[in-house]
Amino acid sequence: MKAKWRIVFLKEFRETMRDKRSLGLLLLFTLMYPVMLGVILNQQIKRATKPEREGIELAVIGAAQAPNLMVQLKQKNISVEQKGPMDEDAITQLLRSRKVVAVLRISDKFAENYQAMRPARVELWFDSAADNGARQRDIEEVLHAYNSSIASARLLAHGVSPATVAPLQLQRYDTGTTAARSAGLIGSILGFLFFPAFICGLSAAVDSTAGERERRSLEVLMSQPARTWELVTGKWLAAGALAVIGITLELFLAHAILSWLPLEEIGMSWRVTTFDLVMVCLASVPLSLFASAVQIAVAMNAKSFKEAQSMLSFVVMLPMIPGIAVSMLELKTALWMYAVPMLSNQTLLREIAKGEAIGALPFVLTFFSAMLPALAAVAFATWRMKSERYVLAV
CATH class of the missing domain: 3.40.1710.10 (abc type-2 transporter like domain)
Known part of the structure; x- marks a missing residue:
């Protein structure tokens, strides 16, 4: 017999996969940024090599x-x-x-x-x-x-x-590697590669909570012989799975584009290996689960489907604030950055792109910096679903 949370997960995931229009929009959003990044860098390369060609x-x-x-x-x-x-x-x-x-x-x-x-x-x-x-x-x-x-x-x-x-003879020696230099230039845009974690599972998270409550299908689901945490876990993992798929596709597409472009023409390089990218994707799984957990918890406190969408439109922007602040303040990489969700993923990918050996601790901190808040958000959503006021939307 299947676990009940697994039955809920499969039910929510199948319903989401049947919505071809939503899947098309999510796919478009996932592919749009890496392609746009490739086009912009390709134009810079063309401008840099234009004098040699023409x-x-x-x-x-x-x-x-x-x-x-x-x-x-x-x-x-x-x-x-x-x-x-x-x-x-x-x-x-x-x-x-x-x-x-x-x-x-x-x-x-x-x-x-x-x-x-x-x-x-x-x-x-x-x-x-x-x-x-x-x-x-x-x-x-x-x-x-x-x-x-x-x-x-x-x-x-x-x-x-x-x-x-000419009493002085100045000789300049640059010890910076092309990988470190390019990571500094590309670092400001790497953060957007993790943005699908907060977008791809948004529709499923809202529809499976506020949407089902408006359609009165949530009451039927809760009348089944399943505990509250099993219902929430199934919905959470269904939304999180979409986010994991979206962020993985975007990272691998961006990796393929950056590896294909002749970045050496503009004094840059992309030294991230496939193994490094796989490790980054694994460390980013909790980020997708964290985003879905927060979205489900916020949607449960909304009185309607539209209100949930409005509230989450602001919530999805909050994870970008730490990365923007660090970029504007030009802060050096510190250990505390790996303890901040979203910022930890950006910092991890940027340091790997520099070609530096960072050890296992940053991966561990990045993993648990998002996983622990995700579990806390799921616990809150489980407690919230036990309330009759939530189910009846009063």
């Missing part, structure tokens, strides 16, 4: 005045397109046409000032509204390098070492 087109007015500069520009894979004299309006129209990244206008007195060792004027025209920031910086780097080479040559011609005007 090259840099630079229009130069008065190129004959600075032949050495033109050679240095071409050595940096910058295509130089020589132009005749142009006024400001013509330059503006050329930039707005998006045919060139920038326009370099060299003064007619450039060669004269250059030979007289006076500052030779060059003008760099660009459109800040265009998406050419990276390519524009490449052009400016060539100009700065050309300027420095001329200054060094002139100092040597006067018997002065260029090191005289």
Whole structure:
């Protein structure tokens, strides 16, 4: 003979699975964020690699005045397109046409000032509204390098070492790994991967409590030879199972997308292994059960189905507050973070993405930080269902 809580669980789970419309919406919500994350990162990669794919087109007015500069520009894979004299309006129209990244206008007195060792004027025209920031910086780097080479040559011609005007030589060494750097950048959006825990089981939790009470089917269910805790446990596990399925699908889809994208093109990487992800999913099971337990407990205190939905629309936002607060305050990872539901899951995945060995304690704390409150919420819901005022909605 099956356990009575198991019979209730199967009954609620089958009823939920029959609602194709709700399942479609839940599936859409589960898949939407990982796909959106992949699209955003893919666009960043395309923008970062755009100069290499398309090259840099630079229009130069008065190129004959600075032949050495033109050679240095071409050595940096910058295509130089020589132009005749142009006024400001013509330059503006050329930039707005998006045919060139920038326009370099060299003064007619450039060669004269250059030979007289006076500052030779060059003008760099660009459109800040265009998406050419990276390519524009490449052009400016060539100009700065050309300027420095001329200054060094002139100092040597006067018997002065260029090191005289550069008393400090700064060398920078970055010991941060790409995994740690990317975890810091992606860490702010990792928290949303756990949001399905509070969404996927919401409909089942409300319908099996406030919904059944309005339809008067709860009275029939409670008249059966089953104890209150068995009824609540069955409903709780049915809603929790949907949340577990939703969060697992989203984590694995996000993992597949991040592993497939060439993140190294933007100085990032995703080093989370499949085994690490499985461990994170197991540690996140209590989060789904906690979310379903809270939703059932809150829905039982609502007088109607609509009131339960309204109350839970605010409740589902509360778990996001700790993660947002930690991100805004820029707090370093501490042990207490693993004792806060939802925040513990975010912190756990972020630290694993950094490629650091965190040990077993964070997994244990993450598991029980949500499991203990979940059991407390189920106990409260069991006590609440014993009240005749709740069953009769008075």
